[in-house]
Amino acid sequence: MKHGRYPFILSFLALPVGLYAWLVILPFAQAFQISLTDWSGSSNSFEYIGFDNYVNLFKDERLVLPALRHTGIILVVLPVVTIALGLFFAFMLNLGGRVRRGRIEGVRGARFHKIVYFFPQVLSVAIIGILWKQVYAPENFGGLITGALTAVGLPAPVNGFLADTRFVLAAVIGVLVWSAVGFYLVFFSSAMASIPRDLYEAAVIDGAGRGPMFFRITLPLLWDSVQTAWIYLSIVALDVFVLIYMMTPERGGPDAASEVVGGVIWKYAFNHGEQAFASALGVVLFFAALSLAVVSLRFGRRERIEF
């Protein structure tokens, strides 16, 4: 390497790396430091108490443990359902239609469907929250689903879906899936478009149906995209704070039935005045997210096929 090149590169890197260190790494490091104290958040005095916060974290039956459980459920259900639906819709829109003159086409009106499915992606999450809060509302307060259920003679929760401990988490996950599936439909569609058509046509000639075509050709060749989607969705799943905050009673209720880790961090930091405890939970979440990404990248690795 030529003389003087390093200083040249370094001079370019100094500013971004410096900013990154100051605005990202330092706060992370500080969250860890704070998590070892008893800092309330509204004072400039604190004492170091070792790992007490971390120990107490896993004794908190009221907020933290339910939140970890719920975040765990979302972490599993959200990616699986969203990716499954996204793949299914993308497959149908691209290859679900009839075979015409040896070419496979999507279902009728595929372009229109794509736009409709993508639509929730354009809405801000605040609007989605307000919208669905009303959709899930009690029947005599204008709830759409409860009203529809009653209209066809089916039982509906009298207080709406969000005020019922049995349904609230599922209701929130439903909204998450609804708002994410459009994006992954488009995402998988474009990935599918890059799979050579002759592979499918060969499969059709060999007499393969839609099912084998999907599982033998599409899915293996989309594996990279599925993996990417999985990681993105997992990150979303670790932070559903906004929807919980906007939609559910008492921001995580009723009775902690929809608490998630992000929301509990917020509650401890600002409602309870226990910033140190919140930081400890934040550190746990940070490492959980990190290991999640590492694990899914490691175990998801497959042989690449060039075409």
Add this chain to the structure above:
Amino acid sequence: MTNTPADKHLMFNRRNLFGATAAGLAVSSLAACATSGGDDEAGEVEVGEDAENPFGVDPAAPLDVVIFDGGFGNEYAVAHQEIYKRAFPDAEVNHLATQAIAETQQPRFAEGKPADVLDNSGAQQIPMDALVSDGELAELTPLLEAPSYDDPEVTVRDTLREGVLEAGTFNGKVYALNYVFNAWTIWYDAKLFRDQGWTPPTTWDEMIALCPTIKAAGIAPWTYAGQHPVYLYDMFLMLAGRHGGVQVLKDIDNLKEGAWNHESVVLAAQAMHSLGESGFLLDGSAGIDHIQSQTAFNNNEAAFLPCGSWLPNEQKAIAPADFEYAPMGVPYLEGSAQPGLISAGGDEPFVVPKNATNLSGAYEYLRIMLSQEGSQIFGDTVQATTVVKGVALDNEAAKMTDALVSNPDDMFQPQFRYWYTKMNEEVRPALGQLINAESTPEEFIARMQTVADETAADDTIEKFTHED
């Protein structure tokens, strides 16, 4: 967060200015981050001889006021600041009106540079228990002992209504001035009751007997803001306190062993439970917020609604013109020892941070707020009573509320919700489950007794008690 590195501990002189530039990044990041900043020795404010300026306010010192911009707005505060500037024309008053109290003010406390006067209210208030146990607040005794704004012969304390300092008192020390007088009552539409020929019930049994009649008229007896079960807190506790006397509630606040297992508390829990079980709640109540429940109430979809004194004024423009807001105490249980007990006192806590730059100015500002002129301004702008005596409001609901709180011995504000955040977080969902008959009274009692015992056993939580 913008910040100058001129913290008191970081004085830059010419000699180390060079190094300071290099260290600029580190310093500003440290100052910007939460865990630095000096703990200044807070100044003490003495009450001087001068009745015009008892705290010795520096006329040129700026004053930093932060107002919660909620239901009361901030117009009244601007008017208070005008009075302050009339007295100290050279002082610059910095006024911030916001709903995000914790988000904007908590970092300032952490830095050691808080506002001078802070209206710590709203959903985003900084937890009082944390502020008090961290020693972040100045005690308000100098203010209370100072001569009042209008009459130097009368101290500020003597201008206040009875029992209004209770809410801001922590272990006998007053740390917050709760400026608004509020009573938690059950509201009903007097016109509806008149038209239907119903008598507003005074006892629980009368109320329960009336409920089927109300239902027969196509109206649900009760509704409440199901998404915020905190609206049930005072109703439930007054039910218990009325039955067993105020000591029952003091024992709960004082975390006395077995306080929740007291017979009166159990009876109150059973009564609350019976509302949901008997179907006396408006369908969907558990799923609605306070605005929806109040709207349903305005539309006569429900007959009773538990809420605070601010309600009629808040609903004035919204409720039908002939809707007659009338308050009553929670219908008491049979055999009640203190049937007049009512949760009333100060609300909307104004605090003075101990590290405030202009401490004496802050006291003076509160003294102005408590003047006849200051509280009349508040009463006129927001149609709510302040804690100052002798400011009358010209509306029927306020007069009826005054009649309910006429006996100072019957006024008591349950405090554990404010003293112990953990118990607050437990009682709210627990009450919501109870009234909807999702949990049994026994489960409710056991749950609350558990959290009370845990709080009592936790040495890291600072304890507060009622005097006497």
